[in-house]
Amino acid sequence: xxxxxxxxxxxxxxxxxxxxxxxxxxxxxxxxxxxxxxxxxxxxxxxxxxxxxxxxxxxxxxxxxxxxxxxxxxxxxxxxxxxxxxxxxxxxxxxxxxxxxxxxxxxxxxxxxxxxxxxxxxxxxxxxxxxxxxxxxxxxxxxxxxxxxxxxxxxxxxxxxxxxxxxxxxxxxxxxxxxxxxxxxxxxxxxxxxxxxxxxxxxxxxxxxxxxxxxxxxxxxxxxxxxxxxxxxxxxxxxxxxxxxxxxxxxxxxxxxxxxxxxxxxxxxxxxxxxxxxxxxxxxxxxxxxxxxxxxxxxxxxxxxxxxxxxxxxxxxxxxxxxxxxxxxxxxxxxxxxxxxxxxxxxxxxxxxxxxxxxxxxxxxxxxxxxxxxxxxxxxxxxxxxxxxxxxxxxxxxxxxxxxxxxxxxxxxxxxxxxxxxxxxxxxxxxxxxxxxxxxxxxxxxxxxxxxxxxxxxxxxxxxxxxxxxxxxxxxxxxxxxxxxxxxxxxxxxxxxxxxxxxxxxxxxxxxxxxxxxxxxxxxxxxxxxxxxxxxxxxxxxxxxxxxxxxxxxxxxxxxxxxxxxxxxxxxxxxxxxxxxxxxxxxxxxxxxxxxxxxxxxxxxxxxxxxxxxxxxxxxxxxxxxxxxxxxxxxxxx
Amino acid sequence: xxxxxxxxxxxxxxxxxxxxxxxxxxxxxxxxxxxxxxxxxxxxxxxxxxxxxxxxxxxxxxxxxxxxxxxxxxxxxxxxxxxxxxxxxxxxxxxxxxxxxxxxxxxxxxxxxxxxxxxxxxxxxxxxxxxxxxxxxxxxxxxxxxxxxxxxxxxxxxxxxxxxxxxxxxxxxxxxxxxxxxxxxxxxxxxxxxxxxxxxxxxxxxxxxxxxxxxxxxxxxxxxxxxxxxxxxxxxxxxxxxxxxxxxxxxxxxxxxxxxxxxxxxxxxxxxxxxxxxxxxxxxxxxxxxxxxxxxx
Numbered sequence: 001x002x003x004x005x006x007x008x009x010x011x012x013x014x015x016x017x018x019x020x021x022x023x024x025x026x027x028x029x030x031x032x033x034x035x036x037x038x039x040x041x042x043x044x045x046x047x048x049x050x051x052x053x054x055x056x057x058x059x060x061x062x063x064x065x066x067x068x069x070x071x072x073x074x075x076x077x078x079x080x081x082x083x084x085x086x087x088x089x090x091x092x093x094x095x096x097x098x099x100x101x102x103x104x105x106x107x108x109x110x111x112x113x114x115x116x117x118x119x120x121x122x123x124x125x126x127x128x129x130x131x132x133x134x135x136x137x138x139x140x141x142x143x144x145x146x147x148x149x150x151x152x153x154x155x156x157x158x159x160x161x162x163x164x165x166x167x168x169x170x171x172x173x174x175x176x177x178x179x180x181x182x183x184x185x186x187x188x189x190x191x192x193x194x195x196x197x198x199x200x201x202x203x204x205x206x207x208x209x210x211x212x213x214x215x216x217x218x219x220x221x222x223x224x225x226x227x228x229x230x231x232x233x234x235x236x237x238x239x240x241x242x243x244x245x246x247x248x249x250x251x252x253x254x255x256x257x258x259x260x261x262x263x264x265x266x267x268x269x270x271x272x273x274x275x276x277x278x279x280x281x282x283x284x285x286x287x288x289x290x291x292x293x294x295x296x297x298x299x300x301x302x303x304x305x306x307x308x309x310x311x312x313x314x315x316x317x318x319x320x321x322x323x324x325x326x327x328x329x330x331x332x333x334x335x336x337x338x339x340x341x342x343x344x345x346x347x348x349x350x351x352x353x354x355x356x357x358x359x360x361x362x363x364x365x366x367x368x369x370x371x372x373x374x375x376x377x378x379x380x381x382x383x384x385x386x387x388x389x390x391x392x393x394x395x396x397x398x399x400x401x402x403x404x405x406x407x408x409x410x411x412x413x414x415x416x417x418x419x420x421x422x423x424x425x426x427x428x429x430x431x432x433x434x435x436x437x438x439x440x441x442x443x444x445x446x447x448x449x450x451x452x453x454x455x456x457x458x459x460x461x462x463x464x465x466x467x468x469x470x471x472x473x474x475x476x477x478x479x480x481x482x483x484x485x486x487x488x489x490x491x492x493x494x495x496x497x498x499x500x501x502x503x504x505x506x507x508x509x510x511x512x513x514x515x516x517x518x519x520x521x522x523x524x525x526x527x528x529x530x531x532x533x534x535x536x537x538x539x540x541x542x543x544x545x546x547x548x549x550x551x552x553x554x555x556x557x558x559x560x561x562x563x564x565x566x567x568x569x570x571x572x573x574x575x576x577x578x579x580x581x582x583x584x585x586x587x588x589x590x591x592x593x594x595x596x597x598x599x600x601x602x603x604x605x606x607x608x609x610x611x612x613x614x615x616x617x618x619x620x621x622x623x624x625x626x627x628x629x630x631x632x633x634x635x636x637x638x
Numbered sequence: 639x640x641x642x643x644x645x646x647x648x649x650x651x652x653x654x655x656x657x658x659x660x661x662x663x664x665x666x667x668x669x670x671x672x673x674x675x676x677x678x679x680x681x682x683x684x685x686x687x688x689x690x691x692x693x694x695x696x697x698x699x700x701x702x703x704x705x706x707x708x709x710x711x712x713x714x715x716x717x718x719x720x721x722x723x724x725x726x727x728x729x730x731x732x733x734x735x736x737x738x739x740x741x742x743x744x745x746x747x748x749x750x751x752x753x754x755x756x757x758x759x760x761x762x763x764x765x766x767x768x769x770x771x772x773x774x775x776x777x778x779x780x781x782x783x784x785x786x787x788x789x790x791x792x793x794x795x796x797x798x799x800x801x802x803x804x805x806x807x808x809x810x811x812x813x814x815x816x817x818x819x820x821x822x823x824x825x826x827x828x829x830x831x832x833x834x835x836x837x838x839x840x841x842x843x844x845x846x847x848x849x850x851x852x853x854x855x856x857x858x859x860x861x862x863x864x865x866x867x868x869x870x871x872x873x874x875x876x877x878x879x880x881x882x883x884x885x886x887x888x889x890x891x892x893x894x895x896x897x898x899x900x901x902x903x904x905x906x907x908x909x910x911x912x913x914x915x916x917x918x919x920x921x922x923x924x925x926x927x928x929x930x931x932x933x934x935x
Contacts, residue, residue, distance in 0.1 A: 032867040032878060038734035038857060039828035040870040040877050045892045046885050047877065 005082040005612060006131075015076035019069055026065045067627040071620050078616035083131060093151050093188045095137040095181040096123055099197030100165055101172035102517070102583040106198075106318040109233030116167050118229050119196040127158045129611040137184065141197070142168035142557065143518055145177035151188050168557040169321045169517045171580050172201050174592070178218045185221050194225045195599075199588020214589040224599045226592055234263025236287060237322025237584035241309050241514035241577060245504075246298065249332045251512070253280075253297040255309045255325070259287035260586045266314040271297045274306040274326075292581075301332030308575060309514075321559045322584045326575025327514040335504055336368055338384055339375040343392065345487040346375055349496035356500060373503035377480075385548065387506040388473050390499060393434070393480035396465075398450055402442045403461055405478060410435035412463065415456040419466070420502045421475060422455055425491045432486075434479040436461040470552050471522040473506055475499075516579040520554035520562060523572060531571070536560025645790035647749040648920050656753040656924070657783075659934040661725060661760060663820045663846045664908050688716045724763070724779060724817035725755040726845065728808060729796065730825030731768040731775070733871045736798040738854035739916040744824040745793045746920040747850055751822050752789045754934055756782060763815065764792060767807035769800030774811065801872035805831035809839060818844030827851045827900055834903045847909030848933060849900060854916050858893070860886055 007013075037043070104116040111118065123138070130136065130153060138148040138161050148161040174195070181193050203212035240256035259265040265287045271280040281297040299305060311323040334357040339347050341362065350358050360366040371386040379394050395405060412427040437460035438444070444454055447462065455475070456464035465476040479486075486492050504510035515521045525531060527549040534540050536558045543564075545551045556562060556576045564572040578584065592599040644650055692701060692712035702715040727748045735741040748764060755762035762785075764777035777792040804825040821840050827833060827849070840847050863883030869876050879885065897913050904911040912927055928934045 032865045034867045034869060034876075035862075036869045036871050038737045038740075038826060038854065038871050040868055040873075040875055041828045041830060042857075042889055042892050042896065043868055043877055043879060043885075046888045047879065049888060049892070050885060 005084055007080045007082050009079065009081045012079040012081075013076065015079050016073065018076065019072055022068055022072055023065065026068070063630065064627070067623055067630075071623045071627070074616045074620040074623065078613040078620065082612040082616070083129060084612060092133065093135045093137070093184070093190055095139055095151075095184060095190060095193045096126070097139045097141050097145075097174075097177045097181065097193060097195045097197075098123060098162075098165060099141045099172050099174075099195070099200075100167050101142045101200065102167065102169045102321060102578050102580065103172075103198055103200035103319065103586050103588075104229075105167035105169070105321060106231060106235060106586050107233060108231045109316055109318065114167065115198045115229045115231050116165070118231070119227075120162055120165065122196060122227065123162055124159065127155055127162065130155060130158075135188075137181075137188075138162060138165075139177050139180055140165055140168075141172055141174060141177040141195075143170040143173050143176075145173075145180040147180060151184065167321075169559040169578050170557050171583050172197065174201055174216050175218045178216065178220065178224075182218075182221050190222050192223045192225060194227065195592075196227050196229060197588070198229045198231060198586070199590065199592075200583060200586060201589065201592070202582060203589070213593045214591070216592055216594045218594060220594045220599075224592070224594075226599045228588060228590065231318075231586070232262065233316055233318040233586075234265060234289070235260040235318040235322070235584060235586050236265035236267045236285075236311060236313055237319060238309055238311055238325040238577065238579065239292065239322070239581040239584050240294075240579060241325040241327050242511060243299070243327060243329055243513075244511045245301070245332060245509065249301050251299045251301045251305075251329050251332065253299050253307065253309075253327065253329075254294055255297070256292055256294045257285050257287065257311060258292035258581055258584055259289060260318070260584065261290040262586065263316075264288050265317075267317075268312040268314070269295055270310045270312070271299075272308045272310060274308055275303075280307065290585075299329060301329060304331045305329040306573065306575070318586060319584065322578040322580075324559065324575075325514045325577035325579060326561065327512055328574065329512055330508050333509065335372045335500060335507065335509060336370075337373045337375065337500075337503070338366055338368070338371045338381065338386070340377065340381070342377055343375060343481065345481050345492070346392075346496065349493050350500070352493075353497070353500060372507040372509065373499070375499075382474070387471055388475075388499075388503040390475045390477065392477045393483075394476065395436075395478060396467075396476055399447070399452070399465075402439055402446055402450075403436050403478070404439060406435045406437050406460070407433065408435040408460075409433055410458040410460060410463065410479075413457045413459060415464070416454075419455045420505075421464070421466070421495060421498050423494075423498055425494050425498070426489075427456060427491060430484060430486050430489055430491060432458065432463065432479045433483045435459060436463060436478040438462075470546075470550055471506070471524070472548070473502070514579055515556070515574065515576045517556050517559060517576050519552075520556040520574065520576060523551045523554075523564065523574060524549050525551060525564065525572060526566070529566060532565045534563040534565070536562065644787070645749065646794055647746050647790060652750075652921055652924065653753055653786075656750055656934075657757045659754045659929065660758040661723070661751065661754050661820055662932055662935040663723070664910070665846055686715070686717060689713045690716060722759075722761055722781070722817075724761045724815075724819030724845075725751060725822065726779075726811065726815060726817075726819070727751055727762065727764045727822045728804075728811050728824065729764060729766040730802070730804050730807065730823075731766040731796060731798045732800050732802045732804075732807075733798060734826055734828055735852070737871070737916075738856060740826060740852045740854055741796075741798040743852050743914065743916045743918065743920065743923070744850075745796060747824055747852075747914075747923060748822070749790060749793050750920065750924050750928070750934075751848075752793070753786060756780065756786050756789060760819070761817070762789065764789070765807075765811045765814070766796045767802045767804075767810065768798065770802050770806060772800070774807070774814075776814070779815070779817070803829040803831045805829050805833050805836040808836035812839050812843055816843075819846070820848055821845035822848040822850065824850045824852065826853055826857070827896070833900060834906075837903050837907055837909065841907040841909070847904050847907055849904050849909060849911045851897065851900060851911070851913040852916050853893075853913065858915050860889060862886070 098119055100116055105114050107114055135151045135153045136158055137151040140146040140148055149157055184190050201214045204215045206213045236257055236259045239258045243251045243253045246252040267285050269285055270282045273280050283295050285293050307327050309325045334355050337356055337358045339358055347358060350356055359368055371384055373388045374381055374384050374386040375390045377392045382389055410432040412430055415422050415427050451467045452465045454462040455466050463478055467474045481487055525545050527547055529545050531543050532540055533543050533554055543551045543554055559578050561573050561575040563570055644653055692714045696714050700715050701712050705713045729744055729748050752762045759781045761779040761781045763779040766775040804827055837847050865880045866882050867876050867878050901911040
């Protein structure tokens, strides 16, 4: 910061000339009561004596003049709009990134303001003191980035945009914001950007140091001034809400409550059935700072349920949005699998599993309309409605011309051991006499562009592919079962079990998770219908279901229930929750690690140009008060 | 003034009482000329003083023949010598005395001393000093009751005005007269000059100093506040003073210091000093101050 002030309106310095008439008028209009006295002898002695004892007597004689001059000089200087220039004061264009993720909604125990409000106060100071010629651009940062204003010096526009900025109940993601800001680097010649955040950003463990770091996967083309919003106050929140099937019919619901490292927490946890409005379970949780606790509730699965977990804090709780979480439990039922009789090995493997209903039953046609898992050696069965598909020995139509299946030996080169389908599967000793091969000039990147992910690599090409399209998961075994040794290996029943588990998950029959904010999970409704979706803030939007009845891509930035209406009738309600341990912890980092640079937090002080006119005006008021006090303390002393 | 009133300066009853009072100097300072005051030395009065041996040339009329007849030794009989005491009254008639009755009281006090002096057959004179460079108004040395009327008329006719520091006035008067006695100096003594030097000259010329300071009530207790431009009544000089109210205590200290200084200067020369306020009645001045303190008896 420069200690030499600059002036936004230096021409107003002419007002200082007004001191001349003040001095002139003072001396012309100085009225003393003239009094004739016998002799000045004693008074001259008094004055001489007092000047010796009070060297400021001469000054005091003209105190009124000095006070008036000080008042005038202060006001005239204030009119020149002086400011203390900062380094940023020399920055002509400055993008300001304001974190408005969920943790920014935490209330500071001291000021009772949200962190976002504290950040907005700082930015507002910058806007108020924005000198002419300087431009700002406001960018909101949450799970994505949103440009609130263009690069502008219009204070009204900046204030309005800042005023509208609200907390989004989502985790923060800085990369998008930096990417958005970097778009202005060339056009606006940006050298510095400013980031206001509480430092609560996703962490990644550094294997070298074994510490968690806030890593930004972005090459910073500018300098980042990182201003960390300080805040105090503990928080307890629900960071995880999920359920797993217990036995054949029941569910076990897991609720994890975590306490922030700042303070201990004492909360009452309740699990409420929203359909019947009854409390399923209730428990008091006392947590030490940084501790978490997982509470299990047993819920009957005979009917579908919508549940809400609710935390009631006993003391101060900084963040309210993580005190509620929603989860939907489907009816517990058997997994319905379509598997034609042409795949006896698969049917045989499924038959030994509990809770599975396989169609078609021998000698009968398939009766169900909707399946949970479709396993087929015919691509036509992909038309059946299901959430999980497995084709065996069939090449998808869109891969024709990219992959061919040759009649030659093939072995497994590598496979994704962490893929759900291939967990605990040993593929090395499996032989194939169908050999899928990538055509000339086709690489796996071409497959990836079509949405395929290779789970198992053969000698010439992919053996197993996976493709996810919305809620629909399709896997392709590019080999015939009777042309491989797989059915005779231990890997086969394991893969069958993995497939069933995958299908159970897809059908949400084995486990359920409370949906988190960000994007609303796909919602299955009537096919090709229009719905009115209302978010927790009461904002409406229309959504069209696809041909399978799925509605996807609904943004969910606020915690709470989303309502789906068709023709004014409520047809579906789905609650979304924060469910983010990092956001609920409210803890922040002092350093952001970019690819080639580290950004450390500054003090929470604006280093923008500091306007001084308010100080000067305040000083003028003080001078005025001193003058009033001095000359009014004794009646008639003026 | 009523027809029966002798003077406008004081009532007749006060004059009558003053007739019975005499000026009482601390030291006997008289002239050789015969007067009403007994000299320590031998004289011609009827009051016996002492004997001494006869020496050739002595007046045989003063030989005590009764003693000579018993002792057969001539002894000269000495009588107390009654000498004249001069009472010059020096009246400050400068403009500074023309405030709040200062000069009126000064004339009354002069009248009181004059009445006591004239009726005691002292040689009373008055010097009214008004302006530097101008001869003071003089009432020449006179004694006897017959001069009272003229004396009072002289005082009544005096008008203040002019600039004449009292120290300069004293020196001027001393150049115009001779004789020992009591010098009654009536002034406000607000002079930038050295009063001590003037008192020295008075003392040196055989005059006991009776200094009477007369201050106006506004000089003794100034009740002012705010900013003032004071104008000196004699010199016309100005002095700007802010917040006079805050300086009053300091003023009082300086005024008291001046009084103490004047009193000290008088005492050093066996004189007397009295500070009065112009609003004091002359009767109170005479009997509560002058008589009680032994200036008149």
